[in-house]
Amino acid sequence: MKVFGIAGYSGSGKTTLIERVLPRLMARGLSVAVVKHTHHDFDIDRPGKDSWRAREAGAAAVLLASDHRTALLTEHRDTPPTLDALLDLLPACDLVLVEGYKRSAIPKLEVHRAATGKPWLFPDDRSILAVASDCLPPTAFPRIDLDATDSLTDFIIDHAYSRPTA
Numbered sequence: 001m002k003v004f005g006i007a008g009y010s011g012s013g014k015t016t017l018i019e020r021v022l023p024r025l026m027a028r029g030l031s032v033a034v035v036k037h038t039h040h041d042f043d044i045d046r047p048g049k050d051s052w053r054a055r056e057a058g059a060a061a062v063l064l065a066s067d068h069r070t071a072l073l074t075e076h077r078d079t080p081p082t083l084d085a086l087l088d089l090l091p092a093c094d095l096v097l098v099e100g101y102k103r104s105a106i107p108k109l110e111v112h113r114a115a116t117g118k119p120w121l122f123p124d125d126r127s128i129l130a131v132a133s134d135c136l137p138p139t140a141f142p143r144i145d146l147d148a149t150d151s152l153t154d155f156i157i158d159h160a161y162s163r164p165t166a
Contacts, residue, residue, distance in 0.1 A: 006018055
């Protein structure tokens with residue numbers, strides 16, 4: 001399983017980029033998973049449902065299963081999981097796109113949009129191999145236009161598969 005990161009500030013277009021390259025990656029025969037980090041608390045469960053009641057009663061994890069999908073709800077009461085621990089939970093696949101986890105030492109593409117007014121990440125992160133942006137970076141650094149979906153797909157494949165798996 002190869003891992004490749006998509007990093008950037010909120011509103012830069014990370015999810016949109018992933019949404020656009022996923023069909024192209026799958027068209028090339030790759031099975032792809034996505035790990036998305038969020039700083040916001042979230043819950044896909046609903047109060048009163050059996051799974052919610054089990055978690056409220058103290059279950060460390062609840063696995064929801066149907067004929068069409070599964071969801072593992074794990075409580076992290078003490079320490080958030082590492083990216084490696086989360087990757088271990090995924091089913092077998094060819095490639096994992098990791099959205100967020102800006103500080104993880106995985107090969108990454110920075111998504112940068114001028115309108116956000118946020119600083120560039122690449123000067124301080126050696127794991128960032130290029131930027132996908134609607135503007136030129138302030139220094140000579142590899143850049144791919146945000147709208148060049150085929151080029152972005154090629155870049156992800158080339159760099160995810162040219163590095164040894166951690």
